[in-house]
Amino acid sequence: MEKKAGPLFYVFMVIFVFIVMFPFIWIFLSSIKPSSDLFGDNAFDWFSDEPTFKNYVSVFTNYPFLKYLWNSFVVSSITTIYTVFIASFCAYAIARMQFRGKTVILGLVLSVSMFPQIATLSPIYIILKNLGLTNSYIGLIIPYTTITLPLSIWILVVFFRKIPHDLEEAAKIDGATHMQTYWKVIFPLAVPGLFTTAILAFIAAWNEFLFALTINTSDNYKTVPVGIAMFQGQYTIPWGEICAATVVVTIPLVIMVLVFQKRIVSGLTSGSVKE
Template sequence: MRKKAGIWFYVFLSIFIFVTMFPFLWVFLTSIRPVNEIYSGFDWFTTNPSLQSYINAFETRPLLLYMWNSIAVSTLTTVLAISVASLSAYAVTRLPIKFKGTILGIVLAAAMFPQIAIISPIFNLIQSLGLRNSYLGLVIPYITISLPLAIWILATFFKKIPFELEESAKLDGATPFQTFRKIIFPLAAPGVFTTAILVFIAAWNEYLFALTINSDDNWRTIPVGLSMYQSEFTIPWGDITAATVVVTIPIVIVVLIFQRRIVAGLTSGSVKE
């Protein structure tokens, strides 16, 4: 059923977009204010915009380093998690193995585990491996946390590929692994890419593990680093808003470019077609 969109609809839409975007808008407006104006009133627009807050944000804390750490950790996580997950998703959807229900059940159960219930043994494990304050120390738990999501979404995508392709590959003498690598995986590329974006965002946003495992400032990721701008006595809102704008821009770009894919990935697991 397609209803027509009337004038009230667009009014509603504008209000909705304004409300969801307001925090970003206000944070951006604050970030370009001269520092003394931030603490002196609630005017929306400043008459003399300044970049001082941005300079401060980069000077007081290693913001670029945080971003680099986040990029390294999230990229590594994405590549490894997708490799492992696509193998499992392929086996579960297209190979004649037993216990598929049990395997998917375990995967789904793992997605429900609260992170606080596993953090202390993981902390001990990472500590004993000597991996605290390193990329690998975060990547190992992140891969596992993102596996259920990745397997689940990839399985939906793999299932959509027609089975006839595999059969003709088999007739041509391809081994099952060749079929996976040369036929199914390339065909599922859009789905794989979608899953990769979701895994990347999940790893980028993770907080609890990053806070406990990489406690050295040189190894902090963006979410943890940003939350450390508050000092004990003063809250430098100028620096914080500027840093927020800086770290939000990459996400906005990713979302704008890939929005269709993200929506496809988010809704693929929950809606039956």
């Protein structure tokens, strides 16, 4: 018989959720305050006496914010599709095939992900500049691979290793090649892991700032994080508009996670129980 949670558990959960959500709640409340309420004696008041949505209107009328959103969506989507596609083959080979140097390859993948971005920024920028790829989508997709590909490979290796080998052996007995085995047997079973990896890769690319700031300096190719950072007022920083833009940027990620939460949880837990 399952034991019911006590009232202290629910009190703890409410406190925990409030702490986690507090930054987003505060930013949202700040986004609907007039500029006068963001400073002075009213700066720490939860609610404004005169709430307004002018900051949201200003974000879309005074800045090319829709263009920033589109740029982020295009770069993040292409990066995610390309990365997960390549990572799935790499992870399958490492997890399911026998060859020398697998441990070394995984170590190299991990070492690439541990490099600080600032250390690789200069050589990557010089290469892209010489190739004429700055201020372009492909100019961000290439360096974003250094962030998302190692992460994707490491996550997918774990999922592929948890798939029973008997299924693969049965496919080989039936005369299936490695590619046929992958597409008809392994791939359908790895869909939860692939989906989870794609979500994490998309979020990583969507939130990236340093490469986007350095490589794409034209307004036509700036992504959302850089666009928000470039918000400027004549005499002060427009914190209300920045908060409004932050809410707008966060909402698509929240909706995506809520819509696909079952698949994400399934992907994160599918390798936790050994068959």
